[in-house]
Amino acid sequence: MSPDDSTPRSLFDKVWDAHQVKAETAETPGVLYIDLHLIHEVTSPQAFSALAARGLKVRRPDRTLATIDHSTPTLDFKAGEAPPYATRAAQLQVERLEVNAASNSIPLHGWGSEYRGVVHVMGPELGATQPGMTVVCGDSHTATHGAFGALAFGIGTTEVGHVLASQCLLQRKPKSLRVTVNGRPGRGVSAKDIVLAIIARLGIDGGTGSVIEYAGEAIEALDMEGRMTVCNMSIEAGARAGMIAPDETTFAWLKGRKLAPKGAAWDEAVTRWSQLASDPGARFDREIEMDASEIAPMVTWGTAPDTGISIGGHVPDARSASHQKALDYMQFEAGQPIAGTKVNQVFIGSCTNSRITDLRQAAEIMRGRQVAPGVRALVVPGSVQVRQQAEAEGLDQIFVAAGAQWRQPGCSMCIAMNGDRGEAGELVVSTSNRNFEGRQGPGARTVLASPATAAAAAVTGLITDPRSLMEPAHV
Amino acid sequence: MSDNPASLAHLHSRTFLLPQEDIDTDQIIPARFLTTTTQDGLGKLAFHDWRYDEDGKARDDCALNTLDTGEFAILVAGRNFGCGSSREHAPWALHDFGVRAVISSEIADIFRSNAAKNNIVPILAPPHSHAWLLEHEGVEVKIDLERQYVDLGNGPGFHFEIEPFAKHCLIEGTDPLGFLLSHSDDITAYEACSA
Numbered sequence: 042m043s044p045d046d047s048t049p050r051s052l053f054d055k056v057w058d059a060h061q062v063k064a065e066t067a068e069t070p071g072v073l074y075i076d077l078h079l080i081h082e083v084t085s086p087q088a089f090s091a092l093a094a095r096g097l098k099v100r101r102p103d104r105t106l107a108t109i110d111h112s113t114p115t116l117d118f119k120a121g122e123a124p125p126y127a128t129r130a131a132q133l134q135v136e137r138l139e140v141n142a143a144s145n146s147i148p149l150h151g152w153g154s155e156y157r158g159v160v161h162v163m164g165p166e167l168g169a170t171q172p173g174m175t176v177v178c179g180d181s182h183t184a185t186h187g188a189f190g191a192l193a194f195g196i197g198t199t200e201v202g203h204v205l206a207s208q209c210l211l212q213r214k215p216k217s218l219r220v221t222v223n224g225r226p227g228r229g230v231s232a233k234d235i236v237l238a239i240i241a242r243l244g245i246d247g248g249t250g251s252v253i254e255y256a257g258e259a260i261e262a263l264d265m266e267g268r269m270t271v272c273n274m275s276i277e278a279g280a281r282a283g284m285i286a287p288d289e290t291t292f293a294w295l296k297g298r299k300l301a302p303k304g305a306a307w308d309e310a311v312t313r314w315s316q317l318a319s320d321p322g323a324r325f326d327r328e329i330e331m332d333a334s335e336i337a338p339m340v341t342w343g344t345a346p347d348t349g350i351s352i353g354g355h356v357p358d359a360r361s362a363s364h365q366k367a368l369d370y371m372q373f374e375a376g377q378p379i380a381g382t383k384v385n386q387v388f389i390g391s392c393t394n395s396r397i398t399d400l401r402q403a404a405e406i407m408r409g410r411q412v413a414p415g416v417r418a419l420v421v422p423g424s425v426q427v428r429q430q431a432e433a434e435g436l437d438q439i440f441v442a443a444g445a446q447w448r449q450p451g452c453s454m455c456i457a458m459n460g461d462r463g464e465a466g467e468l469v470v471s472t473s474n475r476n477f478e479g480r481q482g483p484g485a486r487t488v489l490a491s492p493a494t495a496a497a498a499a500v501t502g503l504i505t506d507p508r509s510l511m512e513p514a515h516v
Numbered sequence: 517m518s519d520n521p522a523s524l525a526h527l528h529s530r531t532f533l534l535p536q537e538d539i540d541t542d543q544i545i546p547a548r549f550l551t552t553t554t555q556d557g558l559g560k561l562a563f564h565d566w567r568y569d570e571d572g573k574a575r576d577d578c579a580l581n582t583l584d585t586g587e588f589a590i591l592v593a594g595r596n597f598g599c600g601s602s603r604e605h606a607p608w609a610l611h612d613f614g615v616r617a618v619i620s621s622e623i624a625d626i627f628r629s630n631a632a633k634n635n636i637v638p639i640l641a642p643p644h645s646h647a648w649l650l651e652h653e654g655v656e657v658k659i660d661l662e663r664q665y666v667d668l669g670n671g672p673g674f675h676f677e678i679e680p681f682a683k684h685c686l687i688e689g690t691d692p693l694g695f696l697l698s699h700s701d702d703i704t705a706y707e708a709c710s711a
């Protein structure tokens with residue numbers, strides 16, 4: 042069933058249609074071709090075992106790309122020494138991926154690669170993620186890659202096996218939802234604040250079953266790092282994926298990257314990519330609009346990512362038993378101002394906010410200031426590339442001089458699998474994407490925020506509006 | 517009817533409740549246990565941080581620790597069960613714990629897809645049936661997957677939706693990968709014209 046040329050199509054429709062190996066029927070899902078399959082150590086070992094048990098080979102190792110990020114230590118270690126893994130299991134898991142990648146000829150950016158990084162930082166950085174592609178990974182934040190106008194979504198390990206074996210997935214077409222953010226945000230309001238506001242509006246399950254297209258002036262004005270931050274958190278509203286139409290900002294960011302097309306192929310690709318934007322009149326199953334000028338720096342008060350409130354706001358009354366449980370876990374009182382809450386740890390990192398522009402925003406606040414006594418601040422770049430760039434700009438010096446720890450790349454405290462974590466009862470202001478109970482360590486309390494807000498928390502020891510620490514020159 | 521011994525065509529069991537909303541995958545199995553490279557034996561880690569204290573001792577006040585899932589294999593959960601990560605460790609842990617069906621008024625997408633691939637029937641209940649189930653812990657429930665009907669005895673039974681292919685696989689034990697691989701020629705043809 043291919044729509045005729047006159048039917049206006051959305052960005053999502055166009056990418057979906059172009060990847061149909063077999064259309065869906067009433068009885069069976071369609072077969073969707075996958076252009077890029079990203080894998081990491083946590084969700085792949087059982088998939089490789091399943092393939093081996095059936096004597097199957099990886100169909101397209103050239104469309105598969107691996108890295109190690111979740112279980113890897115972020116502490117320094119000397120060349121020739123073993124990485125300081127938190128547990129033996131973590132080490133075995135990484136070694137398993139090294140073996141699986143080598144025996145299946147899959148390129149792996151492991152220890153020693155200058156492209157090693159959090160999987161959703163690495164893909165775009167290499168230029169592996171390109172507009173119009175289908176991208177999957179056994180990881181729910183795969184939507185990050187939608188910032189380039191790719192259809193990118195997370196899959197389970199069984200499906201990782203399906204893609205390894207067939208380069209395809211069985212899929213039914215999700216619904217579509219367009220989120221239009223009009224206007225421009227004020228000073229000190231970042232992409233993270235915009236997406237926390239969107240999720241607060243949609244609710245944690247408001248996007249269930251849908252692919253979101255983010256549009257509008259505020260989205261178009263974002264740089265690629267900001268667009269990745271927005272798309273990254275689509276899953277926190279339950280959405281399968283988030284996408285943004287590729288434009289000059291996208292092309293300029295991709296040009297010259299290692300795996301991006303070169304020469305005549307580049308020009309041809311840009312022509313093709315320029316056709317991807319939603320046609321005027323394209324239909325969406327649902328649409329919402331927001332006004333960027335009404336968004337302030339956001340922080341979460343609860344144990345789900347949709348509990349964002351403006352930093353000048355008050356913790357709301359519990360609307361349900363689950364809300365009350367969240368308030369109790371977070372040790373917040375309904376009605377208290379959220380600013381001024383005492384902070385124990387600050388984490389700046391994760392596939393949401395560990396790119397160079399994120400680190401610049403944090404450094405701007407930390408420059409010439411000190412991390413407050415009793416607060417531990419961790420700055421974890423998203424990849425070796427980001428780390429090198431930050432060091433070239435002297436950002437590491439700013440963090441270290443302030444008393445923060447400058448770490449090696451990885452997921453780190455976002456998921457607390459590698460030994461980096463919050464302790465029970467500690468309040469962690471985190472630039473990551475999930476504030477679920479125990480996500481950053483058993484009993485740890487997570488407040489999600491932007492890099493600037495996290496840096497402001499680090500230097501004041503309190504949840505603080507970052508705008509109060511910004512130079513007047515930046516007004 | 518299916519000849520498949522593992523078929524979930526008909527499931528009779530009693531319910532246990534986890535009424536909290538938005539139970540996320542970090543509650544179902546905390547991330548720090550994801551360093552495993554197999555999928556076996558994860559049942560002991562299901563809901564770990566609810567079931568065990570800081571020293572790893574089973575909490576007396578957690579009903580999950582004494583639950584006999586041989587008799588209570590149907591989990592009735594608060595709205596939006598399984599939100600969060602794509603980790604298939606969540607249904608692996610639940611299945612190994614003994615769960616064969618999850619009923620809620622909303623179940624997160626990726627979890628729903630992962631559950632069906634691991635012999636757990638994900639069932640969306642209409643609000644009044646869901647509310648009734650939350651008020652009647654331990655009731656005997658009959659799930660007829662072929663007819664897509666849940667019989668609640670005295671309670672408000674209901675029809676439920678399930679993706680037809682997922683239903684087929686659950687009943688017949690069909691392997692989706694085999695189905696996918698039967699399209700190898702189509703895939704090769706697609707690759708040839710999009711290369």
Ligand code: SF4
Nearest residue numbers: 182391392452455456
């Ligand atoms: S940084 Fe966090 S959310 Fe991103 S891939 Fe790693 S663990 Fe997942």
